Amino acid sequence: MNLILLYTSDFIDPHLVRIGDRRFQHMRSVHQAAVGETFKVGVLNGLIGQGRVTAMTDDWIELRIRLNQAPPPPLPLSLVMALPRPKMLKRTLETLATLGVKDLWLINSYRVDKSYWSTPILRPEKTLEHLLLGLEQAGDTRLPRVHLRKRFKPFVEDELPAIARHTRALVAHPYQAAPCPAPSAAPTTLAIGPEGGFIPYEVEKLQAAGLDPIHLGPRILRVETAVPVLLSRLFPLTF
Structure with a gap:
């Protein structure tokens, strides 16, 4: 603490x-x-x-x-993430709060098990508990906002284009993607898939919403590893 x-x-x-x-x-x-x-x-x-x-x-x-x-500056990031399995979700919430993420959309995906949406960790009081632990670790006070979206297509078609507009809009995808861009303080929208990645249909929908696929190299990373690596690569160390 x-x-x-x-x-x-x-x-x-x-x-x-x-x-x-x-x-x-x-x-x-x-x-x-x-x-x-x-x-x-x-x-x-x-x-x-x-x-x-x-x-x-x-x-x-x-x-x-x-x-x-004043508390540390937040990352200029809107993070869209396929809902991780519950055990990973706890660690991910704490990590994101520690790293300065302030807007998180947890979404459904073909490879997200339906049972994940029933985890007690998604109850507001439990989510808050893990976010607070991340803030205490970082020495931050600004509480992240967590939005739950259980239907992939309506979110990507109806909400995501407005979220991504006027931002550096990216989807982390290990196949047929450009290398991760250089660090920037520009407002960014980033989508990260589940274990196994987004399926081709979902990648096409994300691209239609304005997101460009990027990769971190030939190694395939677990979500809990990919998140801090991506954020450290996309943003300057001053954040």
């Missing part, structure tokens, strides 16, 4: 917070928090700063906070 995320419910006055949940347990057991120590804190969807421990019991910790910094 590289940032203590604070919520509106934590505030007992404008500059004082009291925490008694897993964040407190982590601060006490891992960081060995003591009165007078300072920690990096940030308000969800707000500023970042410092929190000084002013009091602590066996049940809670109080911090006096000073917020004076």
